[in-house]
Amino acid sequence: xxxxxxCLLSMLIVVLMFLAACGSGESKKAxxxxxxxxxxxxxxxxxxxxxxxxxxxxxxxxxAEELEERSNGRMKMELYPGGQLGxxxxxxxxxxxxxxxxxxxxxxxxTSKSDAFSAWFAPYLFDSYEExxxxxxxxxxxxxxxxxxxxxxxxxxxxxxxxRTMMFxxxxxxxxxxxxxALRVTPSPALEDWYRSLGISPESxxxxxxxxxxxxxxxxxxxxxxxxxxxSNYNEVTGYGALTNHMVWPSVMFINKALYxxxxxxxxxxxxxxxxxASEFATMKRASQEEEFIKTLKERGMDLYEIDSALFEKxxxxxxxxxxxxxxxxxxxxxxxxx
Numbered sequence: 001x002x003x004x005x006x007c008l009l010s011m012l013i014v015v016l017m018f019l020a021a022c023g024s025g026e027s028k029k030a031x032x033x034x035x036x037x038x039x040x041x042x043x044x045x046x047x048x049x050x051x052x053x054x055x056x057x058x059x060x061x062x063x064a065e066e067l068e069e070r071s072n073g074r075m076k077m078e079l080y081p082g083g084q085l086g087x088x089x090x091x092x093x094x095x096x097x098x099x100x101x102x103x104x105x106x107x108x109x110x111t112s113k114s115d116a117f118s119a120w121f122a123p124y125l126f127d128s129y130e131e132x133x134x135x136x137x138x139x140x141x142x143x144x145x146x147x148x149x150x151x152x153x154x155x156x157x158x159x160x161x162x163x164r165t166m167m168f169x170x171x172x173x174x175x176x177x178x179x180x181x182a183l184r185v186t187p188s189p190a191l192e193d194w195y196r197s198l199g200i201s202p203e204s205x206x207x208x209x210x211x212x213x214x215x216x217x218x219x220x221x222x223x224x225x226x227x228x229x230x231x232s233n234y235n236e237v238t239g240y241g242a243l244t245n246h247m248v249w250p251s252v253m254f255i256n257k258a259l260y261x262x263x264x265x266x267x268x269x270x271x272x273x274x275x276x277x278a279s280e281f282a283t284m285k286r287a288s289q290e291e292e293f294i295k296t297l298k299e300r301g302m303d304l305y306e307i308d309s310a311l312f313e314k315x316x317x318x319x320x321x322x323x324x325x326x327x328x329x330x331x332x333x334x335x336x337x338x339x
Contacts, residue, residue, distance in 0.1 A: 040267065044077040046102035047085035047094070048251075055161050055227065055289075056104055056251060057081045059282035063102075063253075066274035075270065077102070095256050096152040107158075107250040108188035114147040115326050118190035119333035122323065123246045123316045124309050126337065129287035132160050132248045133280065140333045145252070147329070154257040156272060159279040161286055162225030163245035167238035169220055171303065175199075175311055184210050184222040190323065191223065191247075197315045207232070214238050225249055226293035227286070235302040242307050243294070253279070 046063070050056035057079065064077035085091055085100065088109040094100035110117040119140075126132045135141055136158040145155040172178055179199030185191050192202040205213050207228075213219045214237035221238050229235055253275050260268065298304055320338070324331035 039074055040264070042071075042075045042101075044075065044101040045080065045085075046077055046104070047080040047091045047100055048104035049083045049088060049091075049106070050081060050104075050161075051231065052081045053231065054081075055282055055286050058285065059159055059161075059251075059278050060104065062281045063274055063278035066277045067270065070270045070274055071267070075267075092153065092254075095254055098256055098258055101256050101259055103254045104159075104251045105254055106186070107252055108186045108191060110148075110155075110252060111188045111190050113151065114144070116144040116147045116329040116333075117252075118188075118323055118326070119144060119330040120250050121188070121190040121194065121247050122330075122334050122338070123194060123312060123319055125334065126248055129160055129163075129248075129283055131337075132250070133283045135337055136160075136250070136279070138336070140329070140336050143329055144333065149257070152257050154255050154260045155252050156255060156260075157253040157275040157279050158250045159253070159282045160248055161251055161282065162227050162249045164223050164225060164247040164249060165229075166242040166244055166246075167221050167224050167229060167234060168240045168242070169214060169217070169238055171240045171305075172221075172242065173305075173307060175307075175315065181220040182218070184213065184219050184224075186223065190319075193322065194247075194315070194319055195223070197318055210234070211237055226290070226297065229302075230293055230296055235297050235300045239302055241297065241302055241304045243304055244307055244309070244312075246309075246312065 044067070046060055048056050048060060060077075060079050060081065064079060067075040067077055085094060085103075088105050091100060091103045092105060092109075092113070095103055107117050107120050111121070126135065141158065145157075148155050166172070166183070168181075172181070175198050180201075181199075182201045182203050183195060184205045185195055185202035187204045195202040202223075203213075203219050205219065210219075210222060211232060211234065214222065214234065221240075222234065224234060226241075229238075229241070235241075255271060260271070263271070294304055320334055324334055
């Protein structure tokens with residue numbers, strides 16, 4: 001009887017050891033799937049429409065670098081520049097569906113999703129990149145981003161990739177000289193309204209067709225930033241550039257909302273801080289390039305000049321009145337930053 005009890009006890013110990021070993025194995029398996037220390041690992045995809053040599057892609061590379069460094073290698077990112085994943089509209093749909101994790105989307109496109117983004121196109125609102133960057137961290141700017149929350153999107157930050165200038169085939173020196181001209185303008189109600197108030201016919205022409213349209217006289221010029229003028233050689237077909245800097249050009253940083261909502265608070269913080277670092281890096285680098293771009297275009301033979309912003313005061317007031325009435329957030333934004 002005694003031997004029977006010893007045998008039974010031995011069998012029980014073996015069974016318990018087996019179960020403990022199984023539990024330990026499952027625990028290790030789960031830890032490995034989640035990453036070291038049980039923390040989740042990620043492999044993100046980011047898309048944008050700018051070419052690989054554009055400041056947008058440098059911002060994307062900086063974001064990828066920050067995410068990997070701040071997460072100790074848990075967060076890695078693949079970049080798809082140059083519209084590889086489609087247009088702004090295509091990528092927004094992919095963000096909504098969850099097939100894309102991150103994207104940089106033009107503020108111009110977003111004005112069709114939410115009127116509030118038109119606030120950024122209030123003419124002559126900021127005197128420098130630094131002022132625009134500071135404004136992007138404000139409560140007013142964050143409220144604008146939040147207007148997309150109920151559309152399955154999570155917009156977290158902005159960066160700035162150039163001020164708008166006006167480029168012409170013939171020299172134009174006053175707003176009165178603009179009456180009756182046709183200019184290529186990025187499709188956006190706010191941008192188009194601004195140009196219509198100047199007597200200009202805003203033409204929506206895809207970027208690949210802009211050069212030929214100016215060359216053949218289909219358009220008299222374009223609303224463009226200096227970076228794009230250089231990379232696309234627009235100086236060859238628009239020999240005159242008015243350095244009006246009449247509007248900032250924000251890009252908005254997105255993450256898939258379901259992905260963001262499912263993250264731990266610590267991982268959300270890593271994403272937010274990485275975006276802030278990429279935003280400041282890209283914006284300030286672009287600011288530092290302004291004089292270089294002006295020098296390059298002048299060396300190519302382009303006539304660059306300024307038009308007194310006071311000549312546009314009447315049109316600026318008209319814009320403010322119209323758009324402040326459209327949305328309380330636009331009104332709050334303009335009232336906060338209009339000097």
